[in-house]
Amino acid sequence: MKIGIIGSGVVAQTLGAKLCELGHEVAIGTRDPQKLDDKKNFAESLRGWLTRVGGQGKVLTFRDAAAFGDLLINATSGSVSVEALKLAGADSVGAKILIDTGNFLDHSRGMPPRTPAAQDNCLAEQIQAAFPNLKVVKTFNTISAPVMVNPRALKDGDHTIFLSGNDGGAKSTVSELLRSFGWIDILDLGDIASARGPEMYVALWIRLWGATGTGLLNVKVVR
Amino acid sequence: MKIGIIGSGVVAQTLGAKLCELGHEVAIGTRDPQKLDDKKNFAESLRGWLTRVGGQGKVLTFRDAAAFGDLLINATSGSVSVEALKLAGADSVGAKILIDTGNFLDHSRGMPPRTPAAQDNCLAEQIQAAFPNLKVVKTFNTISAPVMVNPRALKDGDHTIFLSGNDGGAKSTVSELLRSFGWIDILDLGDIASARGPEMYVALWIRLWGATGTGLLNVKVVR
Numbered sequence: 001m002k003i004g005i006i007g008s009g010v011v012a013q014t015l016g017a018k019l020c021e022l023g024h025e026v027a028i029g030t031r032d033p034q035k036l037d038d039k040k041n042f043a044e045s046l047r048g049w050l051t052r053v054g055g056q057g058k059v060l061t062f063r064d065a066a067a068f069g070d071l072l073i074n075a076t077s078g079s080v081s082v083e084a085l086k087l088a089g090a091d092s093v094g095a096k097i098l099i100d101t102g103n104f105l106d107h108s109r110g111m112p113p114r115t116p117a118a119q120d121n122c123l124a125e126q127i128q129a130a131f132p133n134l135k136v137v138k139t140f141n142t143i144s145a146p147v148m149v150n151p152r153a154l155k156d157g158d159h160t161i162f163l164s165g166n167d168g169g170a171k172s173t174v175s176e177l178l179r180s181f182g183w184i185d186i187l188d189l190g191d192i193a194s195a196r197g198p199e200m201y202v203a204l205w206i207r208l209w210g211a212t213g214t215g216l217l218n219v220k221v222v223r
Numbered sequence: 224m225k226i227g228i229i230g231s232g233v234v235a236q237t238l239g240a241k242l243c244e245l246g247h248e249v250a251i252g253t254r255d256p257q258k259l260d261d262k263k264n265f266a267e268s269l270r271g272w273l274t275r276v277g278g279q280g281k282v283l284t285f286r287d288a289a290a291f292g293d294l295l296i297n298a299t300s301g302s303v304s305v306e307a308l309k310l311a312g313a314d315s316v317g318a319k320i321l322i323d324t325g326n327f328l329d330h331s332r333g334m335p336p337r338t339p340a341a342q343d344n345c346l347a348e349q350i351q352a353a354f355p356n357l358k359v360v361k362t363f364n365t366i367s368a369p370v371m372v373n374p375r376a377l378k379d380g381d382h383t384i385f386l387s388g389n390d391g392g393a394k395s396t397v398s399e400l401l402r403s404f405g406w407i408d409i410l411d412l413g414d415i416a417s418a419r420g421p422e423m424y425v426a427l428w429i430r431l432w433g434a435t436g437t438g439l440l441n442v443k444v445v446r
Contacts, residue, residue, distance in 0.1 A: 001247040015428055018437075030285040077430075098280075106236060107355065110320070114342050115342055115343075115423070116342065117339045117423070118339075119337050119338055119426060120340065154445055154446075155445045157444040158445065159443075160442075162267065162427075164430075187431070187434060187435075188306060188434060189430040189431070189433070189434050190430065190433060191432060194430045194433070194434075195260045196426050196430075196431035197426045197427035197428075197429065199429055200338070200340070200424065200426035201424050201426070202422065203342065203419050203422075203423035203424070204385075204420035204421055204423060204424040205420075206420065207387075207412040207417045207419075207420035207421075208410070208412070208444055209418070210412070210417070210446075211410060211411060211412050211413060211417075212410075212444070212446050214446055216446065217444060217445060217446040218444075218445050219383075219443065219444055219445065220375055220382075220440035220442065220443040220445050221431055221435070221440060221441075222378045222381065222382040222440060222441050222442065222443050223377075223431075223435050223437055223440040
């Protein structure tokens with residue numbers, strides 16, 4: 001599949017590399033695709049990413065990446081996601097699936113980051129409302145990047161990832177992608193409003209991270 | 224131990240019955256202890272509860288229950304908890320431990336209930352601020368009443384309960400109580416501000432309940 005990723009940070013690069021490994025063609029979209037070295041070191045730079053993924057990966061503008069992908073991924077920080085998707089022209093790319101991985105995190109008052117997610121402040125709902133043409137599926141936001149792409153590394157994959165979205169077909173496509181990553185326990189929470197749950201859960205995730213000292217964690221829904 | 228429970232609903236009655244079973248003396252505090260039959264049926268009434276628990280349980284006013292207990296439990300709905308604790312005179316009972324089980328749930332717009340918990344709206348923090356003499360320990364709010372008192376009924380108890388509070392000794396006492404209920408995986412999240420995590424998580428719990436069709440569920444922290 002051709003996949004366009006909006007955002008160029010750790011989540012974008014980690015998902016992008018995994019998707020290339022699985023044989024997909026991936027375009028990372030960034031504000032200025034000429035700035036390949038705009039990171040502290042080579043490993044974190046987009047040039048480093050391009051070197052790692054080889055010919056299946058490229059770096060484009062937001063707009064070109066959104067046009068390139070048959071499926072899109074929002075991997076920007078929640079506070080800038082709607083703006084980045086506007087820059088990407090996401091309102092005019094047609095009825096594409098958009099996987100929203102974003103979270104509102106406020107680091108302005110130090111650690112732990114504050115979590116402005118609330119029943120009236122749900123990023124996935126805001127994106128779906130701003131871009132009604134897109135089929136928004138919320139997932140990936142409840143785990144750190146290494147767990148997203150390698151769930152089996154944690155208790156043989158016996159833990160849960162959540163899906164929310166209004167379009168059943170889009171959720172099926174995303175589920176298939178998740179299974180190809182190694183995910184086993186994929187729980188469909190319901191429509192896009194159900195994304196309030198996993199977005200607000202991030203406030204607990206941050207405390208779990210603090211209490212256990214590792215971001216390599218997740219929850220398993222026991223029922 | 225002598226335990227005073229503020230509140231008389233399902234959580235109060237379920238915790239109270241379990242505590243009586245374990246040999247504790249329990250007083251349920253309610254607005255009007257003469258109204259023992261003020262429920263739809265006998266089983267849910269305080270008279271029914273008194274019949275079930277026998278001599279170890281009694282029903283008192285909020286104030287008398289708070290005075291009676293060496294350890295207190297808030298089992299009221301989050302929206303009325305601070306008011307109920309004021310009525311109970313919780314500011315003048317000394318340095319007692321208060322287990323806060325409460326959640327903000329708003330049923331005014333139908334199902335699923337809305338969850339006003341947020342980083343700036345944390346019940347446990349509000350109770351600790353209003354009653355600085357109390358040693359507030361947040362726990363039990365992430366599970367339904369049947370799971371609170373019988374964790375082993377769900378996957379042999381292999382799932383997680385959270386603790387938040389400023390007082391280490393109080394958290395040790397509450398941990399002991401949790402172990403006597405059958406809890407194994409008890410995770411201390413940190414100070415009372417860490418209760419924002421489990422309080423906001425309830426937004427996810429509600430979606431899990433909707434998606435799985437059962438309230439007999441919990442999460443296991445996998446790390």
